[in-house]
Amino acid sequence: MNLSQIVELLNAKVITNNFSPEISILKGLASDLMSDVLTIHAEDSLLITGLCNIQTIRTAEMAEIGVIVFARNKKVTKEMIEIAEENQIILLRCKYSLFKSVGILYNNGLEAVY
Amino acid sequence: MKLDFFIEGGDFARVGTASSELKKILKQLNVDPKIIRRTVVALYEAEVNVVAHAYKGSINITINANQINMVLDDEGPGIPDVELAMKEGYSTATAKVREMGFGAGMGLANIRNNSDKLKIDSEVGKGTKVNIIINIS
Numbered sequence: 487m488n489l490s491q492i493v494e495l496l497n498a499k500v501i502t503n504n505f506s507p508e509i510s511i512l513k514g515l516a517s518d519l520m521s522d523v524l525t526i527h528a529e530d531s532l533l534i535t536g537l538c539n540i541q542t543i544r545t546a547e548m549a550e551i552g553v554i555v556f557a558r559n560k561k562v563t564k565e566m567i568e569i570a571e572e573n574q575i576i577l578l579r580c581k582y583s584l585f586k587s588v589g590i591l592y593n594n595g596l597e598a599v600y
Numbered sequence: 601m602k603l604d605f606f607i608e609g610g611d612f613a614r615v616g617t618a619s620s621e622l623k624k625i626l627k628q629l630n631v632d633p634k635i636i637r638r639t640v641v642a643l644y645e646a647e648v649n650v651v652a653h654a655y656k657g658s659i660n661i662t663i664n665a666n667q668i669n670m671v672l673d674d675e676g677p678g679i680p681d682v683e684l685a686m687k688e689g690y691s692t693a694t695a696k697v698r699e700m701g702f703g704a705g706m707g708l709a710n711i712r713n714n715s716d717k718l719k720i721d722s723e724v725g726k727g728t729k730v731n732i733i734i735n736i737s
Contacts, residue, residue, distance in 0.1 A: 520701030524641050525710050537701045544616030545701065547623070548640045550633075573620070
């Protein structure tokens with residue numbers, strides 16, 4: 487599944503200026519617990535979360551996660567965008583709940599990290 | 601190569617800046633990406649612990665051809681029972697720490713799982729010294 491499909495399926499808004507529609511995403515994970523994310527080998531996958539703060543971005547940076555989707559239209563700060571862009575992390579935001587976002591992507595072929 | 605950082609207790613906005621800086625340097629040094637990941641995950645979890653529990657602390661990192669040696673030395677309440685603190689799920693974190701996505705009692709175990717050597721010395725009422733060693737070769 488590529489990023490443009492993910493944006494379309496979730497009716498998502500791209501927040502960062504580093505969007506590349508052809509980037510291929512094979513796997514996803516969903517969590518609000520960053521310690522949990524840091525225990526999983528989720529390199530180059532997509533993180534769907536309701537936790538919206540600087541530590542979400544830092545966690546993605548350390549775990550080599552390339553794309554974050556913030557569910558339920560969470561407010562992303564300018565500082566979060568700056569850190570994400572500095573580290574080549576793409577941020578998306580959608581109106582759907584975490585559960586619905588995961589369901590849509592899973593039903594359309596995005597595999598779970600494990 | 602030596603790197604030094606200062607950590608202010610409670611400064612959640614800056615948690616991860618040392619790990620981020622180290623990651624950039626290790627990439628420049630062409631360290632294996634798997635080793636970089638283990639190193640920065642361990643350091644990031646350790647940074648979170650200092651900010652979450654201590655009043656202030658320092659990070660001293662030494663990188664040589666064979667290993668990355670990281671020492672986090674904090675002034676804080678200390679850990680009364682290090683063995684208990686190492687158990688997954690045990691946590692004394694505040695609500696604020698949990699709001700940041702941490703504090704589920706997984707940090708120290710995750711540091712151990714990503715380290716080649718981990719040593720924790722703690723004195724109640726004074727502070728904690730965490731030494732993380734990651735082998736490069």
